[in-house]
Amino acid sequence: MPTKPIPDIVVGRLPVYLRALSFLAAEGVQTTSSQDLGKRLGISAAQIRKDLSHFGEFGKQGTGYNVNFLREQIRRILKVDREWSIALIGIGDLGRALAHYGGFVDRGFRIVALFDVDPAKIGQRIGELEIMGMDKLAEVVRGRSIQVAMIAVPAAQAHQVAEQCFSVGIKSILNYAPITLQAPEGALVQHTDPVTHLQRMTYYL
Amino acid sequence: MPTKPIPDIVVGRLPVYLRALSFLAAEGVQTTSSQDLGKRLGISAAQIRKDLSHFGEFGKQGTGYNVNFLREQIRRILKVDREWSIALIGIGDLGRALAHYGGFVDRGFRIVALFDVDPAKIGQRIGELEIMGMDKLAEVVRGRSIQVAMIAVPAAQAHQVAEQCFSVGIKSILNYAPITLQAPEGALVQHTDPVTHLQRMTYYL
Numbered sequence: 001m002p003t004k005p006i007p008d009i010v011v012g013r014l015p016v017y018l019r020a021l022s023f024l025a026a027e028g029v030q031t032t033s034s035q036d037l038g039k040r041l042g043i044s045a046a047q048i049r050k051d052l053s054h055f056g057e058f059g060k061q062g063t064g065y066n067v068n069f070l071r072e073q074i075r076r077i078l079k080v081d082r083e084w085s086i087a088l089i090g091i092g093d094l095g096r097a098l099a100h101y102g103g104f105v106d107r108g109f110r111i112v113a114l115f116d117v118d119p120a121k122i123g124q125r126i127g128e129l130e131i132m133g134m135d136k137l138a139e140v141v142r143g144r145s146i147q148v149a150m151i152a153v154p155a156a157q158a159h160q161v162a163e164q165c166f167s168v169g170i171k172s173i174l175n176y177a178p179i180t181l182q183a184p185e186g187a188l189v190q191h192t193d194p195v196t197h198l199q200r201m202t203y204y205l
Numbered sequence: 206m207p208t209k210p211i212p213d214i215v216v217g218r219l220p221v222y223l224r225a226l227s228f229l230a231a232e233g234v235q236t237t238s239s240q241d242l243g244k245r246l247g248i249s250a251a252q253i254r255k256d257l258s259h260f261g262e263f264g265k266q267g268t269g270y271n272v273n274f275l276r277e278q279i280r281r282i283l284k285v286d287r288e289w290s291i292a293l294i295g296i297g298d299l300g301r302a303l304a305h306y307g308g309f310v311d312r313g314f315r316i317v318a319l320f321d322v323d324p325a326k327i328g329q330r331i332g333e334l335e336i337m338g339m340d341k342l343a344e345v346v347r348g349r350s351i352q353v354a355m356i357a358v359p360a361a362q363a364h365q366v367a368e369q370c371f372s373v374g375i376k377s378i379l380n381y382a383p384i385t386l387q388a389p390e391g392a393l394v395q396h397t398d399p400v401t402h403l404q405r406m407t408y409y410l
Binding site: 008009011012014015016018019020023040042077078079080084086092093094096097098100101102103104107108109147148150171172174178179180188190192193194195196197198199200201202203204205 | 213214216217219220221223224225228245247282283284285289291297298299301302303305306307308309312313314352353355376377379383384385387393395397398399400401402403404405406407408409410
């Protein structure tokens with residue numbers, strides 16, 4: 001294992017590699033190369049080799065990478081060789097879409113609790129889960145050792161909701177509200193925003 | 206303007222800078238620095254200076270950046286100083302959430318057409334827009350010179366939908382389906398996937 005911190009930008013590419021490796025595995029492909037991965041992902045082979053070298057030796061000169069082995073190694077590095085419980089807060093259209101999203105399970109995550117402030121929504125069910133009021137957040141997060149939350153509330157409420165999350169022990173927030181949230185020491189926030197993706201493309205148009 | 210291509214990773218950070226500058230502008234802040242921006246974004250000041258230097262000289266040694274000026278320059282570089290029309294395809298929970306999302310307008314984008322294959326949805330309205338069948342795609346995309354599409358269909362349909370889009374002249378796709386799509390020469394696909402964001406955080410837990 002490495003002793004000096006890995007650049008976050010490198011960490012950020014590992015899920016992309018993992019995703020590509022999972023597709024390859026699903027297609028029954030057993031061996032791949034930095035060139036092949038790079039071509040699929042639009043990343044240079046040299047970059048992929050360099051990124052992976054931070055974590056160890058995963059391939060052999062001339063024979064490339066064993067897809068399943070590399071996939072397992074990256075799952076282990078990213079700690080998604082286990083299942084993380086997620087609290088989803090804000091059950092509007094987007095929250096509902098996330099609650100129905102089929103891509104979490106098998107990739108290390110499971111939404112285990114739904115929260116909203118709207119009394120009309122509290123008590124409703126989505127699949128096996130019942131939407132709870134925010135007064136239940138502390139009890140549920142602590143009781144189920146939840147460390148990850150997704151926030152899909154309006155921008156005006158996102159700050160307060162994030163603070164509530166951090167105060168009850170959430171360590172990572174994926175924020176869908178169109179506002180930048182600050183994480184306290186030892187915690188993390190990732191922002192996701194369709195517009196930043198779109199803007200990256202219009203540059204090339 | 207630069208003569209050699211800018212690394213895509215640099216282009217990808219410009220929307221993040223733009224977002225931060227827009228928040229600063231909304232807060233009434235008139236001047237900022239690489240240090241200040243870097244602190245807000247978790248990116249080093251040196252990186253920000255280096256990224257911006259690809260596009261020109263935007264700040265003065267010792268006085269920093271004029272927020273509105275730098276914001277306008279990045280809007281121009283990313284070509285979001287105009288409004289791009291978007292076709293949104295797949296009006297499930299996620300499509301509906303995107304259709305309602307308030308963060309597009311003023312950031313260079315407007316959803317102008319909604320498409321779905323489900324006969325029960327075709328003809329329904331979301332706000333001012335009526336959901337259309339895919340048989341209308343070519344006519345609408347060409348008639349309104351739409352170059353950007355967002356795909357929020359199930360994974361099994363995403364490939365076919367993307368090919369339809371490219372065949373009628375769409376140049377950029379933001380793909381929400383949990384599957385990697387290939388873009389033909391001269392076109393672009395960006396993938397967005399909550400799991401890759403989550404996986405980047407669990408590394409640190």
